[in-house]
Amino acid sequence: MLSEKEPSFGRDQKPGEEKVVPVKANSLKDHPKIPMRRYKLEVGNNNNIKPGNILGAIANEADMDSEYIGSIQIFDNFSTVDLPDEMPDEVLKVLQKTVVNGKRLNIVELTEKNNKATIGGGKSGKRNFGRGKFSKGGRNDRRGGRDSRDGDRRGGDRNRKPKFSRSKPKK
Structure with missing residues (x-):
């Protein structure tokens, strides 16, 4: 949610x-009447972070409804999130220690001293998929043959109804 006043980071x-x-x-x-403050998180594109990762972590760890979590922007080395201005210090301390994709959020208020972002220069664009130069396997190395299952490839119990709530299990 970028406003017209904010510069766009793009093409x-x-x-x-x-x-x-x-x-x-x-x-x-x-x-709109709730005052908001912008925070900087020490996770970004270089950590394979998506907005949903940040939203979920903050909502869960701060025990906050997602409707009170504002704009999330992700840059190469950090991200920003808009949160209510009157958030208790205890909640910020919890969020500073929160880990997303193996990296601590280390949330701090965004200021004029820490608001410089680099976009698009962090990765080479070359896709590796974690395989070495001499590895076997991958999409082009699929040999024929059948797996150990009989013809039905569907997994799980197909007659089970999906769960939509955290109610107690029936006895």
Whole structure:
């Protein structure tokens, strides 16, 4: 959710170019009267972070409804998230220690001193898939043959109804 006042980070940017991220947080769409503050998280594209990872971690660890979590922007080395201004210090301490994709969030308020972002220059664009030069396997090395299952490839119990709530199991 970028407003018109904020610069857009996109096609017109050169790889590795440094941009200044606006410090002012956007107001919430459904709760415009709640004052917001923008925070910096020490996780970004280089950590394979997606907005849903950040949203889920904050909602779970801070015990906060996702409707109170504002705009999330992900850059190469860090991300930003807009959260309610009056968040208790205890919640921030919990979020500082929260781990997402193996990396601590280390959440701090975004200021004029820590709001420079590099976009698009962090990775080479070459895809490795974790295989070495001499590895066997992969898509082109699929040999014929059948697996050990009989003809039915579906897994699990197909007659089971899906669970939609955390109610107690029936006895």
